[in-house]
Amino acid sequence: MNIIINGKTIAINAETTLSSLIQKKCPNPQRVISEVNERIIKRHDWDTHALKDGDQIELITFVGGG
Amino acid sequence: MNNSQSDNLIIAGKNFTSRFLLGTGKFPNKQALHEAVTASGSEIITVALRRIDLERHEENILEHIPDNITLLTNTSGARNAKEAVRIARLARESGYSHWIKVEVINDSKYLLPDNAETVKATEALVKEGFTVLPYMYPDLYFARELAAAGAATVMPLASPIGSNRGLKTKEFIEILIHEIDIPIIVDAGLGAPSQAAAVMEMGADAVLINTAVATAKHPANMARAFAQAIAAGRTAFLSGLPAEKADADASSPLTGFLYENPKSEIRRKPEYRI
Numbered sequence: 001m002n003i004i005i006n007g008k009t010i011a012i013n014a015e016t017t018l019s020s021l022i023q024k025k026c027p028n029p030q031r032v033i034s035e036v037n038e039r040i041i042k043r044h045d046w047d048t049h050a051l052k053d054g055d056q057i058e059l060i061t062f063v064g065g066g
Numbered sequence: 067m068n069n070s071q072s073d074n075l076i077i078a079g080k081n082f083t084s085r086f087l088l089g090t091g092k093f094p095n096k097q098a099l100h101e102a103v104t105a106s107g108s109e110i111i112t113v114a115l116r117r118i119d120l121e122r123h124e125e126n127i128l129e130h131i132p133d134n135i136t137l138l139t140n141t142s143g144a145r146n147a148k149e150a151v152r153i154a155r156l157a158r159e160s161g162y163s164h165w166i167k168v169e170v171i172n173d174s175k176y177l178l179p180d181n182a183e184t185v186k187a188t189e190a191l192v193k194e195g196f197t198v199l200p201y202m203y204p205d206l207y208f209a210r211e212l213a214a215a216g217a218a219t220v221m222p223l224a225s226p227i228g229s230n231r232g233l234k235t236k237e238f239i240e241i242l243i244h245e246i247d248i249p250i251i252v253d254a255g256l257g258a259p260s261q262a263a264a265v266m267e268m269g270a271d272a273v274l275i276n277t278a279v280a281t282a283k284h285p286a287n288m289a290r291a292f293a294q295a296i297a298a299g300r301t302a303f304l305s306g307l308p309a310e311k312a313d314a315d316a317s318s319p320l321t322g323f324l325y326e327n328p329k330s331e332i333r334r335k336p337e338y339r340i
Contacts, residue, residue, distance in 0.1 A: 006117040026118055031126045033115070033156045040159050056116060061157055062127050064099070065114025065140050066089030066227065066254070066276030 001053035012051065019046035026059060033060045069275070073304065075272055077249055078165075078197045078218040080136070082109045085266065086296045087251060089276025090127060092228075095284060100130040101286035104281055107269040108291050110273065112138045112167055115156055137163040138199060145172040154191050165330035166191055167221065181208040185215060192216035201253055204238040209246050209262065210329040220246060221274065223254040226263065228277045230257025233264055241271045259288075261296030266299025267307060 001014050005025070012021065018034060018041055023024050035058040036042050041049050051057070074081040087331050088108040093099040093176035102246035103111060111131050131137065132235045139157035144150035147170060154166045168191065170183040184200045185208060191198050197218050202208055204222035212220050225231035232255065233239070243250050256262050265273050275292050 004119060004215045008120075025120050027123045028126050031128055031160070032118065033160045035156070038152075040155060042159065043161075059120070060115050061118045062113045062137075062139070062160070062162070064090040064093060064127055064280075065112055065115045065142050066274070 003051055003054070004056045006057070006059055017047060018049040018051060018057070021051065021057070022046060022059065023049050026061075028061070031061045035060070036049075036058065073300070074251065077199070079111075082136075084109045084296075085272040085300055086262075086293050087112065087253075087272055087274035088113070088278075088289065089129070089274060090280065090281040091276055092279075096125055096127070096130050096283045099127070099280075102289040103131060103135075105293070106279070106289035107287040108135070108289075110136045110165075112140050113163070114140050114142045115153055116143070118276035136165055138165045138167050138239070139163040140167040140169045140201070141187070142171070144168075144170050144187070146170060146180070147183045147187070147190065150183070150187035151194075153192050154196055155194075156186075158196065164195070165197045165199065165218075168198055176309045178210050179203055181205055184208070184304050185211045186216050188212055189215040199251065204242055206238075206241055206245060208244050213246055213248050217248060219249040219251050219252045219271070221253040224252050224261070225255030227254045229255050230278055231255050232257055232261040236268070239265075239270065240268055259291045262292055263295040263302075266296055267302045270294075271305050 001013055002009050022029050022032055037056055075085050084107045086106055086108050087110045088106045088182040089112045090099055092179055139152040141153040144153055150168050151169050158164045168184050168187045170187055171177050171178045172180055178200050181202050182200055188198045188200045192215055199219045199221055200212050200217050201221045209220045222242055239252060251272040251274055252265045252270045253274040256273060256275055262273045271294060279285050279289045
């Protein structure tokens with residue numbers, strides 16, 4: 001199935017959880033904040049949040065700023 | 067650095083000995099940032115939120131900011147109150163920051179803040195329990211609205227972000243200092259330590275510096291210079307700066323001269339200066 005992650009469409013296996021996606025894509029998961037379809041998904045829900053075809057995921061972290 | 071217990075900067079009930087807030091954008095590398103953070107003595111550091119670069123696995127900026135520092139997340143990128151609130155909620159979800167610098171900008175040329183949207187965002191975020199430090203254009207009416215909305219401070223700009231043009235809004239910030247009861251943190255556009263000192267001499271409560279430190283040839287040294295200037299300006303303010311005068315006022319009494327004739331040349335020719 002396809003999902004959109006940070007604006008880019010990628011193909012993933014069905015039944016992929018948000019947690020497994022983040023673990024795969026992000027070297028520093030504890031610094032990651034996640035939205036699925038513009039809704040914040042709390043860290044303790046990542047393991048149980050199953051992704052669906054067409055989901056829009058934002059993986060966000062802190063960067064420099066003034 | 068002013069370590070006097072009685073002159074702490076107090077924001078939302080929290081005490082800080084440093085009146086120097088440091089931004090973390092534009093540093094040439096993480097090492098320079100780390101050294102500048104240390105040299106600054108800052109206890110409040112600003113950061114932003116952005117999408118993770120999934121192609122490049124960079125070290126996270128938080129690795130270079132000590133845990134005991136108060137992290138102030140700005141809502142840069144927000145073009146209106148709704149987007150600012152969204153960013154703030156993301157910051158809080160991280161667990162690292164519920165102090166928010168509301169920054170609502172929808173003009174990319176001058177990066178001037180939208181005061182009206184800033185008020186809306188501040189009202190919403192204060193209701194949700196955030197500690198809100200709004201970045202604003204120095205306008206008395208909007209500053210009053212922000213204070214009434216529960217902002218912890220107001221952060222009026224000195225000149226456009228990153229411009230290093232110094233204190234262009236001096237008279238209007240002075241009005242805020244006289245009329246607004248919550249702390250005034252002058253933010254944006256200060257390009258040199260002397261400018262930060264001048265801001266503190268006016269009676270501002272703190273300053274936020276980013277570009278002038280990050281893009282200096284030696285960021286850590288510049289951070290140190292700013293820290294010294296900010297402390298000096300604060301001490302000067304507390305010490306009671308003497309007023310300006312139109313005429314000269316001699317440093318030594320105009321009596322007891324070496325000249326025997328009391329009607330000395332100096333007295334007959336008032337244009338002479340001692």
